Amino acid sequence: MTAPGKDGWLAVVGLGPGDDRMVTPEVTDTLAQATDVVGYIPYVARVLPRAGLTLHPSDNRVELDRARAALDMAAEGRRVVVVSSGDPGVFAMASAIFEALEGRADWQALDIRILPGITAMLAAAAAAGAPLGHDFCCINLSDNLKPWEVIETRLRHAARADFAMAFYNPRSASRPGGFVKALATLLQECGPDRLITFARAVSSPDEQILTVALGDATPDMADMRTVVIVGNSATRRVGRWVYSPRSAG
């Protein structure tokens, strides 16, 4: 085990949803000081190469290995930035870093900072109007890390609490069935007139925003680049936008 380097540090940063104009100066400045950038391939690809900077792109679903490699380098005295899209604390790398710290007092002594970013649901909401303008919840629909029954229970409680809802990872080619079930549950709980917004590739040149009534929503309206937002019972359209009034509920 290497003793922590005196000058090493680890920053876990959010690059926002895609548009570089949504990357905070804090994150940009931190990247400028890094010796190493670690992350999933498409996120590392957003960092400009330069002399003195080593890029460490890795595949998806290796979050814990990636976290340990990053912590190892920081312990060796390197200045390491772990990049996530969106915000690192929302279904991204921050939790994996803390999981990797369990039982490792040496790593816990490191200089570790989490730098927030614009998470996809807030960019999606802004592009659509203000559908999250009242109490809301945020659910990862991927059942990689939890059983579907937990998702189902959360959807029903969210509907009965009259939360607006934002869904990350609604649908992948490998498990398209989950989103079909989610739509059926939502239709049952919220009725066919509830508004649902599909925000695809937000802040990129491919951005597409589609709002329909839940009764007209079909599973193919979402893919893994889509954030889905379901309104609360008061969410409404005005002009080309959708919003939740401040006094809803």
Place this chain on the structure above:
Amino acid sequence: MTAPGKDGWLAVVGLGPGDDRMVTPEVTDTLAQATDVVGYIPYVARVLPRAGLTLHPSDNRVELDRARAALDMAAEGRRVVVVSSGDPGVFAMASAIFEALEGRADWQALDIRILPGITAMLAAAAAAGAPLGHDFCCINLSDNLKPWEVIETRLRHAARADFAMAFYNPRSASRPGGFVKALATLLQECGPDRLITFARAVSSPDEQILTVALGDATPDMADMRTVVIVGNSATRRVGRWVYSPRSAG
């Protein structure tokens, strides 16, 4: 009624939680093009005065009047930025703007953009670790715009869904009783060992982060500058941080 000016626009922007290094370049660039900045006094105070820019600070609780004034100026051809702290779509000015558009086809035809920002709960979570690293909800505890019974119902559903929870506006001098009731409900639903984080004045020089067990939490740990985060049943401490594991649930 004035016909919409050809070159007028309205941008509703988020200034983040307080640290200027968390203001996105998109927001900074938009402010640089503005002729008028509208908003609550302390947020307008964050915008540097310059020639050609008129600042319109206004008091709290006049959101609809402020929205209409901003839309009126945009319709006259001015380039108007409405500033919110955090993200404009989370308990801030975006919903008020859309409420003001109701029934006003002329205003609906304007160039209106919502530009996201770092909302307080994500900066608070980052400062504390990653307590929102799994499914979570976000509730405004102010009962200015909804009856307390709605808040109570949402707290119970959130607890039974095992959401982590972020609370905005937990407590004010004028109505301190709400947060006392909220803590009692949470204690009943989640038990005394559940972790709760009080994040005060996040990203400012006054920042204070305190995590305690729910059984040890007291109402005076929060004020109106505090974001409160309650973990889910799996949320735990590691080193000086608190986080929700990715596989919680």
